[in-house]
Structures are given as structure tokens and as C-alpha cells.
Amino acid sequence: MVACGCKCETTEQAQLIEQLDRIIDEYRGQPRGLIQVLHKAQELVGYCPKWVQVRVAEGLGVSLQEVYGVVTFYALFSLIPKGRHKISVCAGTACYVKGTKMVVKAIRQHLGIKPGQTTEDSRFSLETVRCIGACGLAPAMIIGKDVHGRLEPEQIPEILEQYQ
């Protein structure tokens, strides 16, 4: 069993570590690959817990402190697990002017979570982001990979229903 500082006894986790190592291999010993490796690691694991950071640090030859510094600097990296469906409500200027607040309120009413939170059943997590480049369709949000634009509060429940 690989020593990774956590209790990864199950084969599932061992597999995860193996896959992670393959990601790391592309930049092994190259600190400049840190951000690119973290992207792929997060895609694999879902977030960047400590054991991932430790392994990445050792693999690329940078300190754990440096890895932690990078993970916390960039908004896209997360230290906590996210829901199955990630809702990102755009809070860019165009969307703000056209009603971001109203969209967040409607989601909050329906799911009972605020930005930064995940539903208890881990179905959704909610966050606000800065401009998703669909300003022409403001107000807009992304769920998973789908962009939803020209939002009206009444549509929110129906849209959320599509994601189980």
C-alpha cells in the first residue's frame, strides 16, 4: 500500500492513487507543471484534499506549502468536496445588471443553500462566478457543462429538475 498519509485501504482509493500518479508522471520533477497537474487531479478526485497535495508536491519536487499556497490562491481549486452537479451562477457585470441576485434567491428558495454550500444529499453545490462569457444571454448560469441563459426566477425549479 502506498503511503499517502490517509486511510486508503480500499482498492478504489488505491486505483485513484495510481491514476493520480500517471497524471503526475507527465510533469515529474518539474515544478512548472503544478497548476496543470492540479487541474487534472481535481478533475479526477473532485477536489484537492491533503493527500492529493502531498502526492503532487512529492511528485513535482515542490514543498507542500507551495502546493497549498497555489491551491488556496486560485478560486477554481477546492479543499472541500463539491456536489454531483455544480451550479455556477454568473455574477459578472452584465448578469449583475440583469438580475444575478434574483437568480441566486430563486435557487436558494428551491434548494435551501447559499453560495459556497452543498445540499445535504450532495446533489448540488452552489457558487457565484465572474462572467462565464455568455453576457449576451444575461442573467446566466452553468450547471455541470450546460449554460442556461435569459433566466427568469420561475424557470429555476424546472431547470434544476433536469439534474438528479
Next chain:
Amino acid sequence: MKSLAQLEQLKKEMREVLKIRDGVASGPWNYHVMVCGGAGCISSNCRDIVTALKAELAAKGLEKEVKVVLTGCMGPCDMGPVMIVYPEGTFYRRVKPKDAATIVEEHLANGTPVRRLLYRAPGSTEPIPKYSDIDFFKKQHKVVLRNMLYIDPLLIEDYISRDGYGALGKALTQMKPEEVIATVKAAGLRGRGGAGFPSGMKWEFTAKATGSPKYVVCNADEGDPGAFMDRSVLEGDPHSIIEGMTICGYAIGAERGYVYIRAEYPLAIERLEAAIARAREFGFLGQDIFGTGFNFDIEIRIGAGAFVCGEETALLTSIEGRRGEPRPRPPFPANAGLFGKPTVINNVETWANIAPIILNGSEWFASIGTEKSKGTKVFALAGRVNNTGLVEVPMGTTVREIVFDIGGGIPRKKAFKAVQTGGPSGGCIPAEHLDVPVDYDSLGQLGAIMGSGGMIVMDEDTCMVDIAKFFLDFVVDESCGKCSPCRIGTKRALETLERIANGNGKEGDIELLLELCSTIKQTALCGLGQTAPNPVLSTIRYFRHEYEDHIKEHKCQASVCEFKAAEE
């Protein structure tokens, strides 16, 4: 591609096949249906329309006569999903997958355009069938967006048919590196990422700098929240960026380029990756390009959600895999950039201008625009305006023309209040300055800036105190924390603004804000902090009465702010 002659030959062949898109019906095709595949139209399901069209065509046995193409962003996002049918250039808007059957039956099989899907000007019932007769398109001048209505971004042959890689061939085989730089300089091209620094000079500094290797970098971080120009160019015409960067590599003596794209743009990343792979197969990237012995290649680096990484020194640090914190300049990237080596860093739109300049010459480019601002500018028009979308106009066009002629004015008969340009670093232009020509200097004088091209229209229902608060909140969130004027100063300013917006503002708060802003401007380390006060200063300059209403009368004219009691 081993020679310019070979490229010319391919271009001629492709041109012949695709001339239907120039309105010349000939060859094997009766129609080319161009469906907009910009971000906006994709989110309103344009891909389903393509599928439906193809199925209907197959059912009628018309696949060999009608070609369906998914393009980049055509611009009129609010009318989406949109499409253009060549050769005649018929424009359809708000198309649904279920319209496919009618379009195929009536138009593509029988030659009669579908009347109900045609565009009508606001307040008119008379349809305007051709896109080129519609105000939104008619008043634009496309250099950067030159290929958007005509090519499949995934096909390098389509790009080549429209002079693609011709400029690279010309530069490599007929011009010396110094001549390339001289041409860009003489064209008067200024950086489109916000600051407007002359690009040719930047290239010259880097070419002359000692140190090797040298690098070419494309800033595709597009941080302004409310802007999508760069994204659209990357998605709709990725080869134009590759060509521009490669020409620069030749001019300054670099063999490697990096494109730094924000992670929020997965489609742009995917298309650019595909385009780079194709360019390598065709020999426009790689070893011995055009048989001249010149080598150049490009890699993509993906950002991770930090606004400050759009600032050039922070961006370069981020490519190196570290926390994207800015550093003081000088030294400028031209001398000490990526990995400490001489580096040219330009914005996406700047890169897209390079090929046309080399191909058509500096005089052609300099003939567009104003005396000190040459060429065109792409704007992402959004907010409270009828035709939201992507527009490109010659420098010097007035704000009024953009908002009212191209943008179609304000919806629901509301009154125009201001446009905001330059995002969190910019300012607003109120109604009394609607006739200001859009160029670097005129906007600067008004306390707004050209910025990267976000243009947000605001109407009477927008509260300017709330807008100032919005931008400051953004900056507080995005400040990297390295210097205290930015980290603490903006936070204090935000608290003051929040107090005003809550109805707990005090006499003297406006003066306090002004003083704080001027200190931050003078002492912050990088552009983020130095420009962060602009939205506050600009709204106080033009809408001081709204601040006063909030403080003295506890009144928000736009009914946006919710007043709370002080105890809360």
C-alpha cells in the same frame, strides 16, 4: 506546407469550392447554411438545430446539395440561435429545432425564404431578409472578426480559403524580421488588452533585448466580468491567433509561444488545441516552416480562476506554475518575462490584427480609425440594450452609434443612464457624453477607459452606488493581498460604500471615499489596485447626486438598494 506557392494553390482550390459564401452560386452546392455556434447560441441549443437540419436534408436526399456548418459567434447573441443561408445571405433568427423541417422544405428545397423567421427592425413589421441590410451588421467594420460569418473554425482549409496563413507565408519568405516589426509599428496598432501600448514598440524592445530563448505569449485570461470578445475569437477563428503569434516569433527570434486561457472557457481551449494540432500537420507550426528553417510551436496553459492573472507579470508567474502574484515593473517582460527571458505578451484581439496588417500593409490599417487610435475595436455589448452581442467598429465611432444604431437602443422604452467600459478598472460614460468618439484618449479624458472591450449598458433602473459597490466587491475578492493599499484600502472603501447603500451613510463619506481612492491609486503595487478606484471615482464624478440621495434622503431612485436600520 513547404512553399508559398503550395499555399496559394490550396487557397485557390478552396476559394473555388467556398465562393458560394461570397454570394456566388456555383459548383456542387446549392446552399451553405451557416449556423452560429457562439457561446450564446450553443446555450440556446443551436447544436440541435444542426442535427435537425441534417436529418431533414438526409430525408429529402439533399445532403449533397446543401452543406450545414457550425461557425463561431456571428455577433447578434440576443437574436440567437441565428443562421445565415448562402449564397443570398438570408438571415434567420430565434430558430428552433422544429423549424428545421420548414427551412428545408420551403427554402432549401424550393428556394423561398421562411418569412416568419426573418429579422424585423424594432417597431416594424417589414422583414429584412439579408443580413447585410440589417443595421446591426451594416454599421460594423470587421477586421478581427473577419472570418466569423464565413468559416468552420475547426477546418483549417476554410481559414486558408480566406487568406489564412498567407501573412505568415509572406512574412517568412519575403520580409526580414525588422521589416515585420516596422510594419506593425507603422500600422499604429495598440494593445487591445486594456492599456493600449503600441505593439510594434513592444516587439522591437523584445527583439533587441539580450537573453535567449525568447518567448511569445497570448493573454487569453479575459478577466473583465462582462466581456467575451477574446473567447469568441478563440472559439470562432483560432488559427488567426496562431498565425499572429508565429509571425511575432519570427520577428523577435522566438521559437516557443504560450497561450494562457482561463479555465472557464472549455470550448475555446478545445478549439484552440484542435487548431494547433492541425497547424502542425500543415507545417504552419513545428520545424522548418515554409521551408525557411524557422521553427515555432505553441502550448496552451490553463488558468485557475484568478482575475489578477490577467495582469502580465502575474500571468507569466502563473505559467511558471506558481501563485499568480504581480511584481513591480520595470523590468518589463520585454527584458525579463517568462522564466526571466525576453517575452512579448499581447492580448488575443491584438494577435488577431497581425495577419491582416502584414497582408494588407500598414497604410491600409492606419487608414481605419482616428489619428491616435488606429484600426477597429471589438466590443461585447451587454446589459440593458436590445441587441446584446459582439460588435466591431472603427475606432472613433461614437458611443451613441454603438448603443443606439448597432445596439438598437434600450428595451422597454426605459431611459439610458450610462455605459460602463473597462470593467473593474474602468468607468462610466453618462448620457451627456453619448457622442464621445470611442478611442483611447477620448475615453481616458472622461475617466472611463477603453479597456478590453466590455461595454455594459445601464438604464434608469440601475443604481450607480450599487454598481460602484459591485466592482469594488469584485476587487476586494480578487486582490491578491500582496500590497496593503489594495488589500486593506479597497476593503475600507467597500465598507463605506456598503454603509451608504444601506442607508447608514454619513455626511463626509463621499469625501472620505475620494481621499481613500486617491491614496490607493498612488500607492498600489500593480494595475489591479491602481485602477480599482476608477469605478468609484467615475460614478461620484457623474452621479454624485445619487450618492447624496442615499446619504441624506435615504433614497435609491432606482429602487435597488435596500435600506437597513443602523442597529442591524
